[in-house]
Amino acid sequence: MTKIFHMIALLTGLLLAACSDGHDDGPETITPIHFGETDYSIMFGKGASIPFTGGGGVYELTASNPDVLGKFGIETPDHYLYIQPAKTGESYLTIKDVKAESIVTLHFTVEDFYMSFRITEIEGRNTNEFFEVGRWIRFIRNDDNTMPVKVVWQQNMTFQLMTVGEGNFDITRSGTNIFTMRFSLHHNNGADSPLYDYEYTMGGDVEYMSLFDSIFDFGWEKSVASSRSQPVKTIKMLLTDKNNGCKITCSLEP
16 A cells, blocks of 8 residues: 555656646737837838837728828838828828737828938028028929928927928029029918028039939939939038028938
């Protein structure tokens, strides 16, 4: 009996040990899908790839204005939301995380395509109240090619972009191939605000001239609108105030 008792005790101990070695972590924990922001501005003709974290892998996407957002979807392995807008405008995108049982709503503003230059240096007496170091000049291509322009800056705390001035621009070329850029700008408090005119001689790297020509259809000769150089470099535009010689250096933003 003693031997039988010891055998039963040994088998019971082995069974308990085997059970304790099994891993039972319970149901898998799913972190709901999360985006860094809820408001996004994207460019028509360029699209956007927006990263996210978490997520259960199964999603249902609904756009409040699908005509604006065009094609959109989530690539699960890459953790990116991809959007290829169809036109300018605004739309909300609701993302239902099926497995996590959560919902996220994002707001999108689709803007016209623009070419952006950041003001990096100002030499001399600047009479343009819209231009300051650190601000961006956005040259916008719209359907009518009316050449609108905006001057924007970014808040330090919230990183939100704010428009400080807007209006139109134009570029003219003299018979001796001197290019002049003209701005008509008003403050961002209504189109009825008074317009301020500024005029600059254009200089700096020649590569950006081909971009203005191809985007805004100026129709300049290829010898003037030369192709971009290789390798890729930071392209600078130099605007010289025709009234007092103040030099404003701008760098093309990627």
